[in-house]
Amino acid sequence: DAGVTQSPTHLIKTRGQQVTLRCSPKSGHDTVSWYQQALGQGPQFIFQYYEEEERQRGNFPDRFSGHQFPNYSSELNVNALLLGDSALYLCASSLARGQRYTEAFFGQGTRLTVV
Amino acid sequence: GENVEQHPSTLSVQEGDSAVIKCTYSDSASNYFPWYKQELGKRPQLIIDIRSNVGEKKDQRIAVTLNKTAKHFSLHITETQPEDSAVYFCAASPPYGGATNKLIFGTGTLLAVQP
Numbered sequence: 324d325a326g327v328t329q330s331p332t333h334l335i336k337t338r339g340q341q342v343t344l345r346c347s348p349k350s351g352h353d354t355v356s357w358y359q360q361a362l363g364q365g366p367q368f369i370f371q372y373y374e375e376e377e378r379q380r381g382n383f384p385d386r387f388s389g390h391q392f393p394n395y396s397s398e399l400n401v402n403a404l405l406l407g408d409s410a411l412y413l414c415a416s417s418l419a420r421g422q423r424y425t426e427a428f429f430g431q432g433t434r435l436t437v438v
Numbered sequence: 439g440e441n442v443e444q445h446p447s448t449l450s451v452q453e454g455d456s457a458v459i460k461c462t463y464s465d466s467a468s469n470y471f472p473w474y475k476q477e478l479g480k481r482p483q484l485i486i487d488i489r490s491n492v493g494e495k496k497d498q499r500i501a502v503t504l505n506k507t508a509k510h511f512s513l514h515i516t517e518t519q520p521e522d523s524a525v526y527f528c529a530a531s532p533p534y535g536g537a538t539n540k541l542i543f544g545t546g547t548l549l550a551v552q553p
Contacts, residue, residue: 327481356540365444365527365543366482379540413482415541426472427541429481 325350327416327430335436336404344399344433348416354378355397356427357389358413366413372397373419401435409437440465442530444544451518452552459547461528462510470531470539471504471511476546477524485526486513518551525549 328347336342348355354373358366368381372391391397395416401408411432417425441464451457463471469490474482488495488502488511495502499518504511515522525548529541 358541358543363546365442365529365545366541368540368542371540381540425539426484426487429474429483431481 327414327428329412329414329430329433331433332431333434333436335438338404338406338437340404341400341402342404342435344401344412344414344435346397346399346414346416346430348395348397348414349428352416352418352428353395354417354419354425355391355395356415356417357397357399358415359383360411360413360432362410369399404437406437409435411435440530440532440542442528442542442544444528444547446547447545448548448550450550450552453518453520455518457513457515457518457522457549457551459513459526459528459549460510461512461530461544462508463530463542464509465530465532465542466506466509468530468532468542471502472529472531472541473500473502473513474527474529474543475524476527482527515549518549520551520553523549523551 330345356371357369360366370380375391386402388400413432414430415427417427443462472487475485476482499516501514525546528544531539
């Protein structure tokens, strides 16, 4: 079991550009959540996908968007990048169907640097 | 809004001593409280969690207590070892629907265990 995998591991972008980050959930999981972790801070919830729909969203602007594919993998897209978007982006997967509570497993993250 | 406060931000203990980290949450409807350990450059890993219908849970040297009335929960690590050195995050999960619940993280505690 490969666990949660994210790509790329590191990325450098210029202000105003767009970026796409990718996540493959742990085998058997159907839900993907994205978090932004600034240096020295706790992860901040961006949004969550289940059954290919955005189910919950945190306090992030519309520049942040996502998608979930039929195989449960997910993408995070950020448009019009700002310097403040520089952070570690974490993907977490969990199993929702048939569960009341669920443990979230995190990927190793994508380190995004905006210059 | 939803908020989790975590204290202390840094904690230094001698090997063999106990360490206690405390968190307070704002949403009284939160029903799931995980603790994650994050070593430098690595993914957050779940070390223990507790549901709202339980007051205490223990797993070897690690224990978590929950006081729903006061809306706070604590992590206790006994007989600390140098490999316990890491950043620890508490989180609270407000109910949404089924198991598709997001995590609200604290700001983290840097634990240093001195040999």
